[in-house]
Amino acid sequence: MAENKTLPLLPLRGMMIFPYMMIHLDAGRERSMAALEQAMVEDREIMLTAQLDAEVDEPTRKDLYMVGTVAEIRQLVKMPGGTIRVLVEGQCRAIIRDYRELETYAEVEVEEFPDPVDTSMEMEALTRAVIHQFEEWVRLSKKIPPETLVSVAIMDDAGRLADLIASHLNLKLETRQELLAAIPVHDRLETLYQILTRELEILKLEQKIGNKVRRQMDKIQKDYYLREQIKAIREELGDKDGRTEEIETARSLLKAGDYPDLVRRVVEKELRRLEGMNNMNAETSVIRNYVDCLLDLPWTNASEDNVDLAEAEKILNRDHYGLEKVKDRILDYLAVHKLAQDKTAPILCLVGPPGVGKTSLAASVARATGRKFVRASLGGVRDEAEIRGHRRTYVGAMPGRIIEGIRNAGTCNPVFLLDEVDKLDMDYRGDPSAALLEVLDPAQNRTFSDHYVELPFDLSHVLWIVTANNLGNIPRPLRDRMEIITLSSYTEIEKLEIAKRYLVARQRGQNGLSAKDIRFGAGVLAEMIASYTRESGVRELERIIGRACRKAARRIVEGAEKPIRISKKNLTDFVGKPKFLDTKASRKPQIGVVTGMAWTEVGGTILPTEVAVLKGKGKLILTGQLGDVMQESAQAGLTYIRSQSDRLNLPQDFYEKDDIHIHLPEGAVPKDGPSAGITMATAMVSALTQRKVRSDVAMTGEITLRGTVLPIGGLKEKVLAAYREGMKTIILPKDNEKDIEDIPASVRDKLEFVPVESMDQVLKTALM
Structure with missing residues (x-):
């Protein structure tokens, strides 16, 4: 018989409770805690019902299911943080008939529905069917201990049985609420039977899928077993894992x-080891790579040299303008090789500023000699293994750049270019320059041993060409093994010829133009050289020509009439304003300002030197980032002036009352070298005696304390730089007079050279 009660309401989020269930609940909402406290004050009964939406924090009647469970509070504990943990036990189903919102909690009037006892045969049959389905579900799912089946089987209350089984099933909230709302026991059991039947079908499907996956795994294992059997059969037949064909x-x-006999023995030994190894052994791939490397190396395969000197000279002259010394040296080698073919090849080191054709010259040598060409850039290399290779015990080991280059060339006598050898570095992994000693030593490279190959390889037939910008950066033992050939800066005449013969045609082709599309007028290329470039090589000149070609290509695409003509008048429209409007030679003679000359890695340059005399205490001030050598030259020059103060009409104590400030402009650029002694001394004499220095004079040379002028290096580079700056007279040490003949006649004829032995001669020529 249904009864009506008025009870506090506790909404549940994401869950619901069946009758006869005992469960712990945590309540944190204020209205929920108030409802629990009110229930404890009364008869410890409370109405539990689930929310339709678990996200609602303050549910009202429309947010709740109307069928819930009347529960008894068995235990209530207040937890840290203000929440309440309560142990409740479901009593019976109930329907909310009335809902009232009080100040602190919600109160509902409920109608209870206890389960009646039904002993009919139909109910017993339905109960047995449900129990049977549940037992089958427990057997398949294996999620519930067998003890639960015992408690279910002995239960004679059909309603309680249905609720107990439903509480063990992992069902959605909506399905569980559907079972709770089935108040008649008969309807509840039918609904539960349908749910169990569906769950059983799902479990059987999962079991089917699991069996299928297991069968697939069994097949994989079976295939593996069969493959192992095939391996054993192949071993019996002499075919070890399919490697017979490869071996x-x-x-x-x-x-x-x-192949040499030593190589044959080593390869045979490695192949026998490979035959006896299991394919799963990680060393098999190492042996395969090693054998492939040994078989790929051209131990005795040499290309036939082109010994036709006339044809070789024609190729060299066609590819490069000038560079007569290098061409003569190559032709000398070919002549010697024609007479004595078993002699070792030379090791040539081309030293010069960037852009003068060192790298491209090596490729031309390969064409002229008919050999393969190999290039290895050494700039920034700091690991010795890059040269000698890695030990085969390391993971990812490979030959060094030398052996790999020979391997790629396919011949044992290619032209091998080692580019930028002066930019080698070193660290804790070794010194690559030391590893090159064996490569570039004619007495040792017949038996060069790479760490990966571990067999002597003959490198004596390789024509080695090494390039560098600065000879001083090459270690002396390495430099001693090479024949040094210096490539100097190009003169304006040489640049003009190179531009006409090579640069214009190359830039036309790179920019999609033909000779009919663009025309360079008379004097345009010379104007580019004079007003837009002041370099030793021709790279910047080629960039200027390329810029003009790109502008011409754009005009053609926009519909301009062909050919596009570039003249001296419209040159700025194509390449912009000139960078060098006039030379420093156009300035007037000044006091304390002298033009020196210096050599750098990128060629020669002028070194303007300024001196100012100030009242002070005899200090010598040096600025402009001068190195130790230049500072010592300044001190030597000042000592010379002090020793010659009577001849120069200077007061005996001038160095005590005056400060002398020597400055070399472009202070951000470090400067050092032994060739600025007479330059700084001349500038100091000019400033102290108030005599002007000729603006068309450039000088170079070191000074001693007695005024003797010592010889210097790099005269040709320095003179070409001074010539580009418009100088007319060159003061140089007497001992360097023999080097004047190295300067191109086109430049030499336009300059006056004044060889000097002492500072008296320097001052006589430079001071006005």
């Missing part, structure tokens, strides 16, 4: 090729 191929190559 036989290697043996046929070894038999057909011309």
Whole structure:
């Protein structure tokens, strides 16, 4: 018989409770805690019902299911943080008939529905069917202990049985609420039977999928077992894991090729090791790579040299303008090789500023000699293994750049270019320059040993060409093994010829133009050289020509009439304003200002030197980032002036009352070298005696305390730089007079050279 009660309401989020269930609940909402406290004050009964939406914090009647469970509070504990943990036990189903919102909690009037006892045969049959389905579900799911089945089987209350089974099933909230709302026991059992039947079908489907996956895994294991059996059969037949064909191929190559006996023995040994190894052994791939490397190396395969000197000279002259010394040296080598073919090849070191054709010259040498060309850039290399290779015990080991280059060339006598050898570095992994000693030593490179190959390889037939910008950065032991050939800066005449013969045609082709599309007028290229470039090589000149070609290409695309003509008048429209409007020679003679000359890695340059005399205490001030050598030259120059103060009509104590400030402009650029002694001394004499210095004079040379002028290096580079700056007279040490003949006649004829032995001669020429 249904009864009506008025009870506090506790809404549940994401869950619901069946009758006869005992569960812990945590309440944190204020109205929920107030409802629990009110229930404890009364008869410890409370109405539990689930929310339709668990996200609602303050539910009202429309947010709740109307069927819930009347529960008894068995235990209530207040937890830290202000929440309440309560142990409740469901009593019976109930329907909310009335809902009232009080000040602190919600109160509902409920109608209870206790389960009646039904002993009919239909109910017993339905109960047995549900129990049977549940037992099957427990057997398949294996999620519930067998003890639960015992408690279910002995239960004679059909309603309680249905609720107990429903509480063990992992069902959605809506399905659980559907079972709770089924108040008649008969309807509840039918609904539960349908749910169990559906769950069983899902479990059987999961079991089917699991069996299928297991069968697939069994198949994989079976295939693995069969493959292992095939391996065993192949081993019995002499075919070890399918490697027979690969090993036989290697043996046929070894038999057909011309290999040294030592190489044959090592390859055969490695192949026998490979035959006896399991394919799972990680060393098999190492042996395969090693054998491939040995078979790929051209131990005796040499390309035939082109010994036609006339044809070789024609190729060299066609590819490069000038560079007569290098061409003569190559032709000398070819002549010697024609007479004595078994002699070792030379090791040439081309030293010069960037852009003068060192790298491209090596490629031309390869064409002229008919050899393969290999290039290895050494700039920034700091690991010795880059040269000698890695030990095969390391993971990812490979040959060094030398052996790999020979391997790629396919011949044992290519032209091998080692580019930028002066930019080698070193660290804790070794010194690459030391590893090059064996490569570039004619007495040792017949038996060069790479760490990966571990067999001597003959490098004596390789024509080595090494390039560098600065000879001083090459270690002396390495430099001693090479024949040094210096490539100097290009003169304006040489640049003009190079531009006409090579640069214009190359830039036309790179920018999609033909000779009919663009025309350079008379004097345009010379104007580019004079007003837009002041470099030793021709790279910047080629960039200027390329810029003009790109502008012409754009005009053609926009519909301009062909050909596009570039003249001296419209040159600025194509390449912009000139960078060098006039030379420093156009300035007037000044006091304390002298033009020196210096050599750098990128060629020669002028070194303007300024001196100012100030009242002070005899200090010598040096600015402009001068190195130790230049500072010592300044001190030596000042000592010379002090010793010659009577001849120069200077007061005996001038160095005590005056400060002398020497400055070299472009202070951000470090400067050092032994060739600025007479320059700084001349500038100091000019400033102290108030005599002007000729503006068309450039000078170079070191000074001693007695005024002797010592010889210097790099005269040709320095003179060409001074010539580009418009100088007319060159003061140089007497001992360097023999180097004047190295300067191109086109420049030499336009300059006056004044060889000097002492500072008296320097001052006589430079001071006005």
